[in-house]
Amino acid sequence: MISFKIKEINKFMHELLIAGTFDNFLLCDGEICTATAFTINGHFNKNFFSENELNTMNDDFSTWKNIRHIAFEIIKGDKVPSKMKLVLALSKTKYEEIITKSGMDIPASDVCGLYIHILYENDSIEIITGTSLNTFTLDKTLDKYWDTTVINFFESKFQCELL
Template sequence: MIALKLTSVKNFMSHLLLSETFDNFLFIEGEIVTFNTFTIDGYIQKAFFPEEDPPLMYSSWKDLRDYCFTLIKGKKTPLSFKFIFSLSPNNIARLITQNNLDYTPDQVQGLYLNIRYDGTTLQCITGTSLKTFTMDKSLEQAWDTMVQKYLSQKQIPYERDQ
């Protein structure tokens, strides 16, 4: 787990709300605090789709981005917000393969990206959850490295929090 301070709020918000940068991440949950507190659960309600079976348990950020943008946009900045994203199962498998890790995708509960804004500071915190206990931190380290490379590739400036 690493904590990264996102040094340009405007740049990051543009990537988050106006571009496809995070569209392939799964949206686990979120909270936006403006004139009210809006809580969003990313869990897909399968009963809403009786004729079809959704392929994933959670919505993608792409499916919720415009809705969240509607809640955030305006003349006043939000008091706070937090979003929890997860790498998709296909991308978890790809990360394991690319890094030659001794894990199988079904051992991984999730690789998470926690985005937090407190009214002044924007932070990104990584997280790893496994279905079994292990002392091996290679997956966590690979995920932390990948997140930093991804942010750099997308030209999202950050500093590593100590």
Template sequence: MHHMIILSVKEIKSFMSHLFMKETLDSWLVSEVTITTHNTFQVDGRLHKDFYGETIPDELASCEYSPWSLLRPLCFGIIKGSRTPLYMKLVLQLNSSMVENILSESAAPFVPEDINGLFINIRYEDGSLSITTGSSLRTFSMDKTLDEAFENYVRRLFFQFCE
């Protein structure tokens, strides 16, 4: 995986509100979540579709990973209260339609099938919060057009929280 930028979140309380109480990132897919409070809670975001049998919701049918909207209430339940988590890491990735949008807005020489994922790693530790971006391609490329387009997308999305 190629890491691109690290953003330092200054408005932590506001960012956490968007993350856990608003729909800001609901369409992103969850790769993994680790939250340490009185225990460490780990969530593998890989969706087990057989759990639903024939009644799988349409919006999940084509997903390999759970959307944040599905796991957000559970994760919020773990962190809510008067104490701040000791540690938190969320790895989220863009859904396929968002990847296609970024590809179409950029001059990147890739098709959606070339991309394993575009990720953000949200990490809270020792009172600081950072967002690291990353991309994973199926083939090696020196071209950075996609990375730059994704980096700009993430900067625009989080501009109000970061410096």
């Protein structure tokens, strides 16, 4: 797990809410506080979908691409939100690739999630990485690889400051 700040807030918000830079990530959870607090649960409501539609889904969460316009509508206006918290995750379909690149020897089914926590508050954006496994291990190879992958992704687009 690493933590870092984004120095270019306007550029980051543009990439998050307009440009689609994060569209392939899944939204696990979200909270946006403006005049009121809005909570977004990214889990699919399985009762809404047909059995055929459910069979084509690889993940339990909606992509950020499908939610981004809703978040933008909540935020747009003359004032910035007092707080925004998003938990994004990598799709399960990418686990095998990440595990292979990390060099860790575990099955993809042992990975519960690879996360990016985004917190905007007090005119500051903090990013925290996270990994979750379904099994206990002292091997932190995957954690370190995910941290490096995320910071490289962010540093390729924004000025960042490790905390």
